[in-house]
Amino acid sequence: MATPLFDELARGDAVQRAESWRYSRNALRALSQLDFAPAAASAAPAAPLRAQYEWPQTQGHRLVFVNGRFVPALSDPPGPGCRIEQGADGCTLQLVAAGALAHVVHVALPGAGATRWQARLQLVASAPGTRLIEQHVAAEGADVLGVFDFDLALAERAGLELVSLGDLPGNASLLRRTTATLAREAQLHATHAVFGGRLQRLELGVAIAGDRARLRSRGVFVLRGREHADLQLDIGHAARDSSCEVLWRGVADQRARGIFHGGITVEAGADGTDAQLSNKNLLLSALAEIDTKPALVIHADEVKAAHGATVGQIDERALFYLRSRGITLAAARRMLVAAFCAEALAGIDDAGVREQLAQRAAAHLPAPEAGA
Amino acid sequence: MLTIDNLHVRVAGKEILKGLSLQVNAGEVHALMGPNGAGKSTLGNVLAGRDGYEVTQGTVTYDGRNLLELEPEARAAAGVFLAFQYPVEIPGVNNTYFLRTALNAQRKARGEGELDTMQFLKRVREKLAVLHLKDELLHRAVNAGFSGGEKKRNEIFQLALLEPRLAILDETDSGLDIDALKMVADGVNSMRDPARAFLVVTHYQRLLDYIVPDRVHVLADGRIVESGDADLARKLEEHGYAWIAERRVAGAA
Numbered sequence: 001m002a003t004p005l006f007d008e009l010a011r012g013d014a015v016q017r018a019e020s021w022r023y024s025r026n027a028l029r030a031l032s033q034l035d036f037a038p039a040a041a042s043a044a045p046a047a048p049l050r051a052q053y054e055w056p057q058t059q060g061h062r063l064v065f066v067n068g069r070f071v072p073a074l075s076d077p078p079g080p081g082c083r084i085e086q087g088a089d090g091c092t093l094q095l096v097a098a099g100a101l102a103h104v105v106h107v108a109l110p111g112a113g114a115t116r117w118q119a120r121l122q123l124v125a126s127a128p129g130t131r132l133i134e135q136h137v138a139a140e141g142a143d144v145l146g147v148f149d150f151d152l153a154l155a156e157r158a159g160l161e162l163v164s165l166g167d168l169p170g171n172a173s174l175l176r177r178t179t180a181t182l183a184r185e186a187q188l189h190a191t192h193a194v195f196g197g198r199l200q201r202l203e204l205g206v207a208i209a210g211d212r213a214r215l216r217s218r219g220v221f222v223l224r225g226r227e228h229a230d231l232q233l234d235i236g237h238a239a240r241d242s243s244c245e246v247l248w249r250g251v252a253d254q255r256a257r258g259i260f261h262g263g264i265t266v267e268a269g270a271d272g273t274d275a276q277l278s279n280k281n282l283l284l285s286a287l288a289e290i291d292t293k294p295a296l297v298i299h300a301d302e303v304k305a306a307h308g309a310t311v312g313q314i315d316e317r318a319l320f321y322l323r324s325r326g327i328t329l330a331a332a333r334r335m336l337v338a339a340f341c342a343e344a345l346a347g348i349d350d351a352g353v354r355e356q357l358a359q360r361a362a363a364h365l366p367a368p369e370a371g372a
Numbered sequence: 373m374l375t376i377d378n379l380h381v382r383v384a385g386k387e388i389l390k391g392l393s394l395q396v397n398a399g400e401v402h403a404l405m406g407p408n409g410a411g412k413s414t415l416g417n418v419l420a421g422r423d424g425y426e427v428t429q430g431t432v433t434y435d436g437r438n439l440l441e442l443e444p445e446a447r448a449a450a451g452v453f454l455a456f457q458y459p460v461e462i463p464g465v466n467n468t469y470f471l472r473t474a475l476n477a478q479r480k481a482r483g484e485g486e487l488d489t490m491q492f493l494k495r496v497r498e499k500l501a502v503l504h505l506k507d508e509l510l511h512r513a514v515n516a517g518f519s520g521g522e523k524k525r526n527e528i529f530q531l532a533l534l535e536p537r538l539a540i541l542d543e544t545d546s547g548l549d550i551d552a553l554k555m556v557a558d559g560v561n562s563m564r565d566p567a568r569a570f571l572v573v574t575h576y577q578r579l580l581d582y583i584v585p586d587r588v589h590v591l592a593d594g595r596i597v598e599s600g601d602a603d604l605a606r607k608l609e610e611h612g613y614a615w616i617a618e619r620r621v622a623g624a625a
Contacts, residue, residue, distance in 0.1 A: 323448070
């Protein structure tokens with residue numbers, strides 16, 4: 001099962017030349033030095049890993065993939081309004097009724113040496129009020145690289161809340177290409193959380209193809225150590241009176257590296273488009289680096305568009321205020337970083353799911369009792 | 373309780389405090405008055421441990437310890453509280469969570485047991501009642517979107533909740549209407565205690581109509597130039613700070 005993205009990576013030269021890989025070229029090059037063998041069909045995930053995704057909120061709705069393969073034995077039977085089919089070219093998931101929920105978990109289990117897995121998932125949402133949780137977890141161990149193609153199609157007037165969590169240890173890398181197509185009056189509310197990982201790249205392409213379709217994309221990355229995350233948003237408005245609201249946050253500590261590219265294109269004729277982009281980033285160490293680039297290209301008239309991007313440090317005044325009340329420096333830093341991330345997660349409707357992500361984020365924040 | 377001796381402080385290369393000395397005993401309320409730029413806020417910030425204030429000379433002793441070598445959070449745990457002139461807005465941090473974290477961090481540092489949610493909320497409700505505050509304040513983010521008056525009330529609420537032994541109020545009265553001013557004064561008066569001291573930094577005598585100080589000090593050009601009882605504040609209000617300057621010139625002559 002060869003996915004196009006994997007083919008592209010195999011032709012390393014093309015990827016390396018691409019402008020969108022500019023800031024991740026070295027990270028990719030280092031990764032390509034490893035000799036990745038295809039991952040074996042593996043045993044069931046151990047309890048600590050399962051604890052990461054066995055949420056009470058999604059019990060009865062989990063679909064578990066291990067090293068890229070769908071494992072029905074580890075999964076729940078598809079819930080109401082939810083169908084899954086396994087084809088030669090990956091899985092197809094359909095959410096056909098209001099309230100349909102699926103929690104798709106990709107588990108990466110490393111082998112003795114470096115291994116890779118690949119998968120492709122197609123999702124069709126054809127009703128309002130559908131929900132999908134996409135989660136990537138990996139066990140610690142040898143290097144493991146995942147390549148995941150994810151295509152979403154939202155039918156007319158369909159509504160999907162996508163909560164996507166890539167929460168990885170330092171031995172895991174994940175390259176994702178997610179594309180979504182929104183038909184007339186479709187609504188996509190997406191929240192992406194990218195935590196940890198040796199290299200995580202998410203290409204999120206959204207084609208707003210139908211009139212009055214709406215996209216809300218929120219997201220956050222939290223990185224430390226030598227972790228590297230690269231977010232490439234590419235939103236295209238090709239219809240009338242559509243909107244997108246993009247709000248992303250990034251945090252990098254120690255020697256971590258984060259990249260945010262927020263591309264929005266408004267095609268000729270896409271009048272009445274309302275596009276808003278906000279990207280704020282927090283550097284917690286002098287050695288961390290975040291590059292942000294909002295890129296709005298507008299070919300239509302009568303368009304409302306606004307964008308803002310910042311990279312800053314923790315607010316010293318707020319830090320002193322908290323400390324003056326007795327909160328330790330480390331705890332105060334952590335509190336402020338958690339608050340900074342909270343805005344991106346605030347868009348998740350389900351409070352229980354939101355709390356799951358906040359807890360996972362907490363595991364990647366500076367330790368509460370670490371030294372200054 | 374607090375002994376400041378010949379304190380010299382530099383901020384961004386400029387000397388602001390130039391030999392300030394002050395003795396505050398437990399149970400006393402001291403008012404520190406003075407014109408703009410005299411160094412009033414600098415003193416509050418130095419005592420609370422803010423970065424960027426360089427002590428070039430002098431000592432500050434609190435309960436027999438060198439206060440200046442403690443981290444801000446250690447000072448708080450030791451009972452020092454600064455009510456900020458400009459309380460900081462912290463979006464995303466819930467006020468209740470903040471207060472509970474602060475109180476428990478202080479208790480932990482002092483070797484006391486942490487309060488659980490029920491114990492904490494009980495204490496919060498008691499304090500809210502005393503200060504006539506709405507509990508709506510608790511559900512919001514710390515000072516975020518608060519009016520000037522609400523921010524100052526929140527400072528006094530924190531003061532009541534944290535029960536410090538030395539409370540420094542940095543121009544808490546500035547920008548307050550008369551009702552808010554009375555509320556602040558009531559809050560302070562309800563906390564007057566033989567074991568607790570207050571240092572009330574203010575521009576105007578007005579607050580001191582409601583919080584009657586034991587001692588009043590006039591700070592000018594980085595040092596205390598006049599000390600007296602509550603009457604001194606009234607004389608200042610009548611004659612202005614220029615009067616002090618004239619008296620000093622006359623005294624020197």
